[in-house]
Amino acid sequence: MRIDALLLSLFRSLVYAFLLAPIVIVVLASLNAGNFLTFPPQGLSLRWFWTFLDNDVFIDAIVYSATLAAGATAVSLVVGTMAALYFVRHARQKAELVRLGVLLPLILPEILTAIALLFFFYEIGIGTEHQIALFTGHVLMTLPFVFLNVSTSLQGRDNAMELAARTLGASRYTAFRRITLPLIAPGVAAGGVFAFIISFDTFGISFILKGAGSAPLPIQLYDYLRFNFTPEAAAVSTVSIILTLVLVTLADLLFARNPDA
């Protein structure tokens, strides 16, 4: 028994180490005082953070990525919630088809979705201009996460509450806004957080569909690392890790304690 418990906790530690070590190393590397991206760091300093803050390219990229993520999340929240409502309440025998359709971007390799979109947008004459292709790609990538979270919170709730609201005089829309939406809010919020992070982080779609002009952060970082190997890249990563953590924690505080979650 004791050996089993010991082995289990050892295994657990290894899993955590495997998951967290890269993050820890990136954060430590960003505190490097030296000129090159090395580990262990040669002395501790915040100088690369200051360099990064002075570097318009990265600041622009972060702002651009955040804007893109916010836009994609907003669209995904609306479309994904509607899709989830249809899937859970009305699709009946078509349900599996609907689910598969919405989840396809998650199931297919990202690069395939990206290439398919690229062909499509060139075929209809838009190409990568006006960031339409990029934005569409980000919506497609984030949609499954909203859809999954919202449909999970809808499932197991029969629609009697909405029907009750209807008999009490509420229109379909009012019933949704006053009854259904508050009840699935935790799922919608979780879906939104996921969507934002996925969009902020996604590489393949951005890499292939990015037009001329500013690029999302992951692309900018990749470009930078091809020619420079300084701890600034680690500093940028650390900042985006912290941003993500803040976002997740906030969402957790706001919604995880909701008694109806």
Next chain:
Amino acid sequence: MTEVSLRSLVKRYGKTEALKGISLHVRHGEFVSLLGPSGCGKSTTLKCIAGFEEVSGGQILFDERDISRKLPEDRDIGMVFQSYALFPHMTVAQNLAFGLEMRRVPKVEIAERIARAMDMVQLSAHAERYPKALSGGQQQRVALARALVIEPAILLLDEPLANLDAKLRDEMRGFIRDLQKRVGITTLYVTHDQGEAMTMSDRVVVMFDGQIAQAASPEEIYDHPTSERVARFVGNANILDLAVSPRGDGQLDLVLPGGHLLRVERPACGAGGGMRVMARPEQIALTEPAAGQIGGRVAKRYFSGRHVEYHVETDVGPVVVVAPTTHAVREGEAVGLRFDPQRLWPVPSAEAPAEGRE
């Protein structure tokens, strides 16, 4: 004052016909139960009246207004659901206020009407609680109050007692019935529990296979079912194959195997076709073997506290008799059975296709 009329209501789901032409008139203030096994169409009927399902044919009238194409929110109905369907993120008072807010009732009046409704269901102390903090029976009463506070034209109840335990269910039966009488609202009640339907209703509508088999008072349904199927569904029934010969004066002669002749009223429904005879278990008397109209032997005896149920093997097949516990007949004993001709009721046999319809 609202009367409900269903006129040849038809509901199709693809190729299957869930309702095959339901016609029913519910008078003002009447409490009508729709009773039947699952899949008989009783819930579908209610959904059509509420507006949750579009009707495929026929009409639904509230008084003389055809509401069958209206949205649920425009029909002026109060509905209580099996799951109560209280809004979990609102307090009891907010649940009650919802319908009034939708009707743009002034705030002051809302408060008054909520207070009155809470009082009506004896829950005034719980206005600020959330539904989760209430017991099943209390939630049920909140659901009733929420449906009634908007003063709807009609009240629809969809198996509202199915989720309560047996003792509470009996209590709520009386509570709902009293409340309905006090408010005087036209009420349609869907249930698969014949005990509920019988004790609560002014009229019971028995449904099978998307059709009304019989619509009548509980007494009429119990004593004078128009078909073997209704007889078997409502209460326990012995259905006996006896030789039936019609007489000229509107009566029937039944001949028992021992040669006894029973003369019974001929029911209106059974013109032509085969007839069988229904005898309710508690309407058969258990006697000494010599004193009975037919003889038999007790095969099984079940004591239930309130009465004893005997399964008797006779010449006309197995017969169930319910007797007071003062009888002490043991399994295997020979007994006689006496029928009261007044209480025997001929029904068209199940093979005969004609089922009574209103």
